[in-house]
Amino acid sequence: DQQVKQNSPSLSVQEGRISILNCDYTNSMFDYFLWYKKYPAEGPTFLISISSIKDKNEDGRFTVFLNKSAKHLSLHIVPSQPGDSAVYFCAASGVQGAQKLVFGQGTRLTINP
């Protein structure tokens, strides 16, 4: 039972344009959501998070949007840069982050010059 799903295994975007990565979840008990970025041969690094009491959180070029009714979140990267090429994982947890993280399968983002 995949409670967190990233339906796009890969995404290719031109440098300077917007990258939009999507994530869906099924467990209505999730109330804290995170995005991690992973380069080959390295562990995931935390990018940005959002609590269910918000519908948007921004940090520089990264913005996460949460649509609770649709159980959907998205990560926007504007403008996209070559260094953004990596695998992006969406993750969710319950009780304001006090429970284990459940990860999606990941989306490989490639930024083309």
Add this chain to the structure above:
Amino acid sequence: KAGVTQTPRYLIKTRGQQVTLSCSPISGHRSVSWYQQTPGQGLQFLFEYFSETQRNKGNFPGRFSGRQFSNSRSEMNVSTLELGDSALYLCASSERPTGGGYTFGSGTRLTVV
């Protein structure tokens, strides 16, 4: 300060053998979690330890076990290895058990032949 250290980085084992992986968390971090990453499956939660106690366990067979020592270092053990156990095993630490705020190590790449 030093990050999360996982040893060894790479390991090749034969079916039926057992393996022990090690994780040294960031100094001061008392929570350690383990994840298995395989292509197409994302990061699957194995278990979480806090102050030497297992707080959470994922849906893995009993061949997968772990422990945490008084200095917060953690080990995970896989017995009777199967080909399907080939994966990247990631360890993450945080100051306390929370879904966010994890810092991941670079992982141990286990190949079972």
